[in-house]
Amino acid sequence: MTEPVSTGSSLTRRQAYERGQRRRGIVIASVSTIIAITAVVVLVPRAPRWNRVKKSFFDRELLMDSFPELLEAFWLDIQIFLWSTPLIFGLSLLVAVTRNSRSPALFPLRALAIVYTDVFRGVPVLLTIFLIGFGIPGLIDSRAWSNPLIWGTVALVLSYSAYVSEVFRAGIDSVHESQRAAARSLGMSPRQTLGSVILPQAMRRVVPPLMNSLVSLQKDVALVSLIGPVEILRRAEIQKSLAANFTPYVGAAIIFLALTIPCTRLADYLLHRERRRTGATAIA
Amino acid sequence: MTTPKLAIRGVHKSFGDTVVLRGVDLDVAAGEVITLIGASGSGKSTLLRCANLLEPIDDGEILLDGFDIAEPGLDPDPIRRRIGMIFQSFNLFPHMSVVDNVAIGPRKVLGVARTTAREDAREMLVRLGLEARVDAYPDQLSGGQQQRVAIARSLAMNPEVMLLDEITSALDPELVGEVLDVVRSLKRDGMTLLFATHEMAFARDISDRVCFLHEGAILESGPPSEVFENPSHERTRQFLDRVIDAGRL
Numbered sequence: 220m221t222e223p224v225s226t227g228s229s230l231t232r233r234q235a236y237e238r239g240q241r242r243r244g245i246v247i248a249s250v251s252t253i254i255a256i257t258a259v260v261v262l263v264p265r266a267p268r269w270n271r272v273k274k275s276f277f278d279r280e281l282l283m284d285s286f287p288e289l290l291e292a293f294w295l296d297i298q299i300f301l302w303s304t305p306l307i308f309g310l311s312l313l314v315a316v317t318r319n320s321r322s323p324a325l326f327p328l329r330a331l332a333i334v335y336t337d338v339f340r341g342v343p344v345l346l347t348i349f350l351i352g353f354g355i356p357g358l359i360d361s362r363a364w365s366n367p368l369i370w371g372t373v374a375l376v377l378s379y380s381a382y383v384s385e386v387f388r389a390g391i392d393s394v395h396e397s398q399r400a401a402a403r404s405l406g407m408s409p410r411q412t413l414g415s416v417i418l419p420q421a422m423r424r425v426v427p428p429l430m431n432s433l434v435s436l437q438k439d440v441a442l443v444s445l446i447g448p449v450e451i452l453r454r455a456e457i458q459k460s461l462a463a464n465f466t467p468y469v470g471a472a473i474i475f476l477a478l479t480i481p482c483t484r485l486a487d488y489l490l491h492r493e494r495r496r497t498g499a500t501a502i503a
Numbered sequence: 504m505t506t507p508k509l510a511i512r513g514v515h516k517s518f519g520d521t522v523v524l525r526g527v528d529l530d531v532a533a534g535e536v537i538t539l540i541g542a543s544g545s546g547k548s549t550l551l552r553c554a555n556l557l558e559p560i561d562d563g564e565i566l567l568d569g570f571d572i573a574e575p576g577l578d579p580d581p582i583r584r585r586i587g588m589i590f591q592s593f594n595l596f597p598h599m600s601v602v603d604n605v606a607i608g609p610r611k612v613l614g615v616a617r618t619t620a621r622e623d624a625r626e627m628l629v630r631l632g633l634e635a636r637v638d639a640y641p642d643q644l645s646g647g648q649q650q651r652v653a654i655a656r657s658l659a660m661n662p663e664v665m666l667l668d669e670i671t672s673a674l675d676p677e678l679v680g681e682v683l684d685v686v687r688s689l690k691r692d693g694m695t696l697l698f699a700t701h702e703m704a705f706a707r708d709i710s711d712r713v714c715f716l717h718e719g720a721i722l723e724s725g726p727p728s729e730v731f732e733n734p735s736h737e738r739t740r741q742f743l744d745r746v747i748d749a750g751r752l
Contacts, residue, residue, distance in 0.1 A: 397594045398594060400594065401590065401595075401596070402596075403579075403580075404557065405583070405607070405608040405612060405656070405660055406580050406583040406612040407608070407612055411612070415607060415611060416596055420596075
């Protein structure tokens with residue numbers, strides 16, 4: 220045994236060392252950030268064609284002019300997002316629960332659910348939108364049902380539910396078997412066990428990955444423009460053609476980022492909180 | 504002869520190629536306390552899980568009041584509400600407060616109204632000395648408190664038999680006592696108990712009968728004085744010697 224070491228000050232030797240390490244980390248991070256920013260600011264404008272790029276992508280006046288229209292068109296994206304989200308949650312939860320069921324009577328549904336997730340996870344979202352958006356209105360001979368917004372939404376919901384159902388399924392599987400045993404030993408039926416014990420725990424765990432899926436969806440809503448609706452991407456394209464300048468695309472990107480970055484940060488925060496809550500700790 | 508409360512007759516159970524129970528026979532009379540002792544892997548837990556129909560048996564009968572509850576095709580839910588089970592790892596529902604953990608069984612299974620079920624749960628928790636923790640969540644409790652809540656959750660269903668599966672094995676030594684006190688009070692109230700345990704001193708103290716399980720069968724059974732002090736089988740003696748060496752008796 221060694222004597223406990225005292226530094227004489229209020230800090231122990233260990234705490235003093237940790238504080239030194241922390242200060243050193245802050246200094247290194249600051250210096251490297253300053254170097255990186257200087258490099259970008261100094262070097263990029265020196266690129267040989269920077270002036271042309273600047274003119275066709277970062278035209279300040281055009282950006283200001285196009286912004287209100289873009290913002291208005293973005294409202295359609297938000298609407299598509301808002302009505303798709305509950306449909307995706309409903310369908311994917313149904314698919315997840317069906318796939319985890321054991322009842323033989325549900326075998327055909329279970330098989331269907333497996334085929335469904337395999338197919339829609341395997342086809343690019345864009346292709347699904349084309350196939351459904353152009354295919355189904357062709358099948359149905361009705362003006363009322365040929366609205367591309369309907370079929371674009373259907374395509375998004377089908378594509379995303381295939382992914383999100385896997386998230387739900389992972390959440391359900393992550394609840395330990397002993398929870399089921401405890402519930403069943405009280406006399407609860409399989410349905411009561413699922414509803415009162417398994418799903419409430421699974422839901423809490425899947426919030427962070429679900430947030431990530433929602434951030435993805437916010438962006439992929441723009442793909443619906445390719446079958447007709449004039450939402451932000453389409454509006455930007457029209458403005459680009461009129462002005463013969465790419466700046467409206469940058470404007471659209473800024474609008475997307477204004478929404479997706481806060482959501483991504485929130486998803487990260489929730490994930491971090493969940494990790495802390497479940498006791499996982501970071502290793503120094 | 505009266506019908507035993509719970510009778511296990513010729514029960515066989517295998518997991519794949521591993522035979523876990525090879526013909527277990529055991530009668531538990533109403534109000535009797537039977538402890539199951541034996542090495543890890545001797546089949547104690549599996550026997551309890553089979554008795555609560557959490558594992559289907561391969562062969563044999565499990566009679567509750569003379570009625571075969573292991574009959575294939577029988578709905579297990581009405582039977583399970585008559586048999587309480589306490590697990591080694593407590594298995595409380597982490598997303599519910601203590602009082603809701605206790606109230607959920609009566610609410611969902613017996614259809615008791617929410618407020619009534621919670622009042623009854625509160626009363627039950629007071630009886631078990633947990634009145635200060637009714638609104639806490641399971642992860643805020645000590646292991647001993649969690650296990651007592653698990654017992655309260657099971658008692659709330661008014662079971663006729665309780666199966667206790669090594670309920671103190673996951674506890675710190677200083678917390679074992681408070682849980683065993685509850686088991687003692689269950690015995691006082693006349694509960695029928697089938698109790699798998701490694702707490703030999705307690706088993707000797709509380710049991711009406713002790714059963715020694717070895718390789719999936721009951722090798723020896725009798726009053727604790729007989730089994731602990733004068734075992735008739737070499738295997739039982741060896742097991743008890745090992746337990747004594749480990750300082751558990």
